[in-house]
Amino acid sequence: MPLVFNINIGKLHIHFINSGSLKSNNMKYFFSLLFVFGCLTTFAQNTIDGNWKGTRETPNGTFEVNYTFKVEGTELKGTWKTQFGETKIENGKVDGKKFSYSITFNDMTIKSTGEVVNDDELLIKNERGEMKLTRVKQ
DSSP states (O other): OOOEEEEEEETEEEEEOOSOOHHHHHHHHHHHHHHHHHHHHHHHOTTTTEEEEHHHHHHHHTEEEEEEEEEEEEEEEEEETTTTTTEEEEEEEEEEEEEEHHHHHHEEEEEEEEEEEETTEEEEETEEEEEEEEOOOO
């Protein structure tokens, strides 16, 4: 009787079928495959990576905010850009679907936290309120 393993890692689906008995060599082969695919998912693109856009209401009207995020391990890097200029994200950290960073401009630092809502939406919170970001499709 064949032994079937189905492994689902994100959008990657692996089907391993062993038509014979599960011997030592087959187990080594299976666990080697499992290890390789586990490593691949470690280096796969993070949901947060990419370009994002949001808007912020101010007393002077609505202005657009653009982010470019890149996750490296547990570190969040990227830029924040508005019509007034661009600055790098500082002290960025990622923990699962949650992340945090700070932005410094005009001698002021704003600390923000965020959470992945889904593949195309992030929610950012800071002392100025909440802002929904949507992924910019390329």
